[in-house]
Every structure is written in structure tokens, then in C-alpha cells.
Amino acid sequence: MKIEDEIKQRTFRDEYQKAYINLVFTSGWLQLKQGAMFKDFNLTSPQFNILRILRGQHPKPATVNMLIERMLDKTSNASRIVDKLEAKELVTRKVCPSNRRAVDIRITDKGLELLTKLDDVVNSQQLGMSNLTAEEASQLSALLDKIRD
Amino acid sequence: MKIEDEIKQRTFRDEYQKAYINLVFTSGWLQLKQGAMFKDFNLTSPQFNILRILRGQHPKPATVNMLIERMLDKTSNASRIVDKLEAKELVTRKVCPSNRRAVDIRITDKGLELLTKLDDVVNSQQLGMSNLTAEEASQLSALLDKIRD
DNA sequence: TGCAAATATATGTACATACATTTAATGTTG
DNA sequence: CAACATTAAATGTATGTACATATATTTGCA
Numbered sequence: 001m002k003i004e005d006e007i008k009q010r011t012f013r014d015e016y017q018k019a020y021i022n023l024v025f026t027s028g029w030l031q032l033k034q035g036a037m038f039k040d041f042n043l044t045s046p047q048f049n050i051l052r053i054l055r056g057q058h059p060k061p062a063t064v065n066m067l068i069e070r071m072l073d074k075t076s077n078a079s080r081i082v083d084k085l086e087a088k089e090l091v092t093r094k095v096c097p098s099n100r101r102a103v104d105i106r107i108t109d110k111g112l113e114l115l116t117k118l119d120d121v122v123n124s125q126q127l128g129m130s131n132l133t134a135e136e137a138s139q140l141s142a143l144l145d146k147i148r149d
Numbered sequence: 150m151k152i153e154d155e156i157k158q159r160t161f162r163d164e165y166q167k168a169y170i171n172l173v174f175t176s177g178w179l180q181l182k183q184g185a186m187f188k189d190f191n192l193t194s195p196q197f198n199i200l201r202i203l204r205g206q207h208p209k210p211a212t213v214n215m216l217i218e219r220m221l222d223k224t225s226n227a228s229r230i231v232d233k234l235e236a237k238e239l240v241t242r243k244v245c246p247s248n249r250r251a252v253d254i255r256i257t258d259k260g261l262e263l264l265t266k267l268d269d270v271v272n273s274q275q276l277g278m279s280n281l282t283a284e285e286a287s288q289l290s291a292l293l294d295k296i297r298d
Numbered sequence: 299t300g301c302a303a304a305t306a307t308a309t310g311t312a313c314a315t316a317c318a319t320t321t322a323a324t325g326t327t328g
Numbered sequence: 329c330a331a332c333a334t335t336a337a338a339t340g341t342a343t344g345t346a347c348a349t350a351t352a353t354t355t356g357c358a
Contacts, residue, residue: 002294007219009205015286016278019293020179025221026293027176030169032224035346046314056158064337070156072174075181075316079338084313101323101336129165131298137164140292144168144175145151149280184316193316195344213307225345228308233343250306250353 030129037121041114042088046073046081048118054091054107055115061104063096090114179278186270190263191237195222195230197267203240203256204264210253212245239263 003022004010012018035045043051053070054062067078082105085091090111096102107115129137152171153159161167184194192200202219203211216227231254234240239260245251256264278286 001297003290006297007221009219013272015283015290016281019281019286019289020278021221022290022293023172024176024180026296027173028222029297031173032346039346044313065335070158072156072170073177073315076314077316077338080314083338096336099324099336103337123162129169129296131295132165132168132292134164136292136295137168140168140289141152141164141171143281143285143289143292144171146280146285147175147278148150148155148178181316188316193343214305222345224347226308230344232308245306248306248354252307 034122038118041118043114043118046071046076047085050078050081050085051090051107051111051115054105055112058107058112061094061096061106063102063105065102067105085111183271187267190267192263192267195220195225196234196239199227199230199234200239200256200260200264203254204261207256207261210243210245210255212251212254214251216254234260 003018003025006025007021009021012021031045038045038048049071050067053067057066064078064082067082068074071078082091082093086093090108092106092108094104094106096104132140152167152174155174156170158170161170180194187194187197198220199216202216206215213227213231216231217223220227231240231242235242239257241255241257243253243255245253281289
């Protein structure tokens, strides 16, 4: 469905405004679909994002700072998201021995198991991008990189 | 800057995953920039979004339902965002005479003035899309529409 | 007409976001 | 080495998001 119909706005100031609105709308649309998927596993998108970063580090620990650096949403509050994951026993938190200001965060076996289950679901849905060819997906990435230049 | 460097992830499963992550990241990046711009005017992005819809209707009223239908983020709580705008006297809320379940929402003169000021700022920044040509922006919109097919 | 279903909005709750401030540990430098 | 700046994380507050539920009004139809 064209963006004009999605938000019932017939005209845009120019192609830039239209692309901007389309970008924000589509991102929200994808995240909503992904969020619904995670709900069955009692996890939110940012929580999943952090778990995946921790798996990438495993068995080495990550710090809150590293999480923020690698998260999709830089401004979100990694500290409190880790709180929730810790409460669910999906990660552990321990003062870093070499720098007691920092906290070593590690994914637990339970966390790894959960991610394994989620991988299947996420992969099978191809993250909702399956209408594009690989060529088009690559083209899209290039355009997005250019926006942030 | 390439997405690999932005989130310090060197490899992706495939072009689809990379495009997905790039899309969500870029959308957040743009919205953060836009939000910072609005902050000087003591307004948030969703509040701005709603004000703009109301201006499009002016002097006719909108209802909460119409706002939800046209908002970029369908699931956000229009009712409570209108609360905030009403408290700032940027909109008025009045029971609709012909259907007392509905509420007529209108932008005030104060709201229109604020938008006029913001238009300049928003336009001058071209919403952060100025690195693209008009052709590329149009191409981007086409790809995004295709994702949501 | 009367009563259930549908509609329009508001409210409650849990969690996330954005940003300022606080607390504690570590570096730096005079 | 003491004083001050810097760094890492946590906390506070206001707002927004997601979703379930409540309240009031209108519609449909037996």
C-alpha cells in the first residue's frame, strides 16, 4: 500500500518529505510486527536487541556503555532494560574486577536458549523484508547510509 | 557513515537483515534530530504530528479517531497527546454536537502561530534528507512501499 | 420500544524513551 | 597526594507506547 493511503495524506511538500514520512512509518510498521512476535516470548524488541549483542560477546562480558554503543536506539536506557533481563534470569550483572565503576553483563544459558528459539521465528519471517529482492535490499541500505552522511 | 560502523557490527546474516537494521536505525536517527529541534519549542514529535494534522483540517475539527488514522504511529495514544496540547492551549476540545460520543478537536491561533515558526525550522533542515537527490528520495519511497505490500 | 452490539473516547498499568541529575570510582595535575 | 575533572552506571521525572478495560452514546433490529 502506498504511503499516501496508509496515512490518508494525498500530497506532500516534496519527495524529501514524502520519503521521510515513509521511512518513519515503515520503520514503525516493521517494529510493530516484530514486537508482536516477541510478545509470545515475553520479551520486548530492545530486550531482544540487547540479548543479541550479549550473545555476540559471549562468553566475554559486555558493559552498559558497550550496549549503548551498539544498540539501534542510542538514547534508550540500557541500564533499566538490563534490570528487566536480570529479573528474568536471562543475564547476570557483576561489578567489573578491573574497573569497579563498570558492570560486567553476561547472557545466561537460559538467555541463550531463548535466543535460539527466537532465531527460528525471526528468520522464518525474514524480518518482514521478503518483498524485496536481495539487490533491492542492498540498494535500500545504500540510500539509508547516504541519508546519514 | 555505513551501518556497520554505526552499530559496530561487522557482519549481517544477509542483505535483508542489514537493510532492516539500517531502516530502523536511520528512522531513529532522523527522529532524534527532529525531536531535538522541537525541544526548543517545548513540543514532542507526536505532538507536532497531531498539530500538523489539525492544521490540515482547519477550520474544520478533527476527532480522536481521525487523528489515530492519520498519525505516523498508529498505536500511540492520541487521547493523551491531545491532553498535553490542550494544557498548552494549542488545541481545543469540545463534545461534537451531532455525535456526543465524539470530540471535536481544533487547533487554536496560538497553535497555528507555533506551527508557522516550526515550518521554517523543519523546512530549513529539509528533514535531514538533503543528502539524497529528489530522484533517490523517490526511489527510496518506492522501496519502502514495496516492503509493506 | 427495548436491548444487545457497535462506536468514540478515556483510563489504568507496565514498560520504554529522553534527558537531567546523582553516586561512586578512577584519572589528572599542580 | 589532595583537589578537581572525568567516566560508568543508576536514578528521577515527564512523556510516550502498547494493550486491556471502562464509560457513554448511538445504531440496529427483534
